[in-house]
Amino acid sequence: MESLELSYCGLEGELPSSLGKLKSLQLLYLSGNSFWGSIPESIFSDLSSSLKTLYLSDNLFNGSIPESLGQLSQLVRLSLSSNSWEGSLREAHFINLTRLKYIGLTTERPVPIIFNLTDYEWIPPFKLGSLFMDNCRVGPGFPVWLQSQTELSYVQVTNAGISGAIPEEWMSNISSQIESLDLSYNQISRKLPLQFNFPDLKYIYFSHNHLDGTIPSSICSIQSLYSLSLNNNKFSGEFPKEWSSWSRITFVDVSNNNLSGEIPSSMGIPSSLFILKMDNNQLSGEIPSAFQNCSFLQRLSLGGNKFIGSIPSWIGSKVSRFKVLQLRSNSLSGHIPHQLCSLPLLQFLDLGHNRFSGTIPKCLNNLTALVSGPDGWGIFSDFEETTVTTKGRESEYFTRQAMLLTIIDLSSNDLEGEIPEEISSLVSLGTLNLSMNQLSGGIPSKIGNLYRLETLDLSQNRLSGHIPQSLSNMTFLSHLNLSHNKLTGRIPSGNQLQTLVDPSIYEGNSLCGFPLPKCPEDEDNMHEPDVQEKKDHGDDEEKLGFYTSAVLGFIVGFWSVCGTLILKKSWRYAYFQFFDHIKDKVTLSIALRAARLQRRS
Helix, strand or coil: CCEEECCCCCCEEECCHHHHHCCCCCEEECCCCEEEECCCHHHHHHCCCCCCEEECCCCEECCECCHHHHHCCCCCEEECCCECCECEECHHHCCCCCCCCEEEEEECCCCCEEECCCCCCCCCCCCCCEEEEECEECCCCCCHHHHCCCCCCEEEEECCCCEECCCHHHHHHHCCCCCEEECCCCEEEECCCCCCCCCCCCEEECCCCEEEECCCHHHHHCCCCCEEECCCCEEEECCCCHHHHCCCCCEEECCCCEEEEECCHHHHCCCCCCEEECCCCEEEECCCHHHHHCCCCCEEECCCCEECCCCCCCECCCECCCCEEECCCCCCEEECCHHHHHCCCCCEEECCCCEEEECCCHHHHHCHHHHHCCCCCCCCCCCCEEEEEECCEEEEEEHHHHCCCCEEECCCCEEEEECCHHHHHCCCCCEEECCCCEEEECCCCCHHHCCCCCEEECCCCEEEECCCHHHHHCCCCCEEECCCCEEEEECCCCHHHHHCCCHHHHCCCEEECCCCCCCHHHHHHHHHHHHHHHHHHHHHHHHHHHHHHHHHHHHHHHHHHHHHHHHCHHHHHHHHHHHHHHHHHHHHHHHHHHHHHHHHC
16 A cells, blocks of 8 residues: 545544554545544654655644654655644654655644754755744744755744844745745844845735834835735834735735835725735825725725724725725714715724714615625635724634624714614624714614624713613623613613623613612512511411410410319319209209199190
8 A cells, every 4th residue: 555545534543553564655644633642653663665745734643743753764745733742853853854845833732842953053954845833943043954944935934933033045045936935923023134036925924023124115026926914013114105016916914013104005006905904003194095996805904093084985886895894093084974885795894983973874784794694704814813892892813713703883983863773684793882972862672683793882872762672682692881871761681681790881871670779660569569468467467366365265264163173172072062053953943844744734
């Protein structure tokens, strides 16, 4: 047997050492099962002269990687990713792997695998084409063995503890063939190299490092680039204006930096752009009209900046594929345009903390994705992060987790008028936040139709009237805030509302009922049973007194006579003589009456 493929077959248990008896085995695919424990060392030693491909990824292995791995002299492709490996790797693990071209190695444990090399200047015997490593500690500096890999086309060395600058010589050595470069989640500092001469580079991921300075304009000269992720660094200055040369760009994330100035109008030229994230910087000016050329744009995140002006009219008219529109925490003003209702795919709308005025559009029920159900956020990177404000706090989500979130957040603006009844049609909505506005009128009577709602915040408005009973229909509601309005009456009960025990979510109103004090009518109803109970209690006491008196009277009367006769002898004689005398008189009277009757007859 030369090839054995049993990937994703539901196999489990420890890996049998008998696999080593397949002396001619060249290809072994066992990914996507439930194998656990360590790999028997005999497998590597017995297959040292034959095995070329080994795939053990996506299992439950939780031991250390045996040093006999280094005996696989014919090995070309090695994938051990997505397991729970522990321990360390030494030079012996790679000593004879002269033909190795592909390494995939990640561990799911919080403690990374450590490259415990005795020689810092060690250079491995292989020349890799692809290297995928996550949570494997190779730092603190940029390791010499990695710098020696000059034939790499795909590099992912993330969460590896690498610090310092990226060696420009290494970047130059790999520039001719590199297609994907991912060094995210390290401590890489200083500036990026000024010159990016990579003819085939498609993916750049340097997020979550300590890179500073400006984004080099030469990065815009990479015409093959699809994705650029520089978020969560310390970049400053303006974004390069040479954007127009990116004809294939689909994904750009420069969020959480210190970028300033206006967005260059050239950013609107690439029609292939799907995702643009520039939130949490110091960008200013208006949202450029050039974005209307990006007809494929699905996700636009510009929150946490200093943008002014209104929402452009081209959103919803010329660009209608938006799934995520996040403009939170800026200085945008004007009315919320009705054109937003022409975004049938929209499932994440965050306009909170701006200066919008006017009323909430009644046409929100045209947001089809929030009525019939979302289908996700479209393309994304597996490690892309999104900041979401839900359940009263900001949270960081990987996009794979957040892609089905459905949110409308219009909080902290100057909106007025009533909450449109049409909003009750958005039955797939998960979060609705209209807090800190000037909204008036009542809560829509059919608000309970939003049965998937997890967060509802209508606090700090001017809402009046009763809380609709339909609110109790929400079975997923876990965060509710109706405080500081003008609501009156009884708080509805039932379902999830009974689990919301914090009274502060209703404070600043004229409400009663759980979890607030009971309503007055509840108190009255409680008093009536008390009066009847007291009356019944009084009757019971009278009956008890009567029967107690009767029994005591009988006992006292009985023993007053009988007890005396028993104890006092002279009284007993007198008593019985009295009854004998009475008996004699009765007997004589009867006899005389009988004699008289006899004489008459």
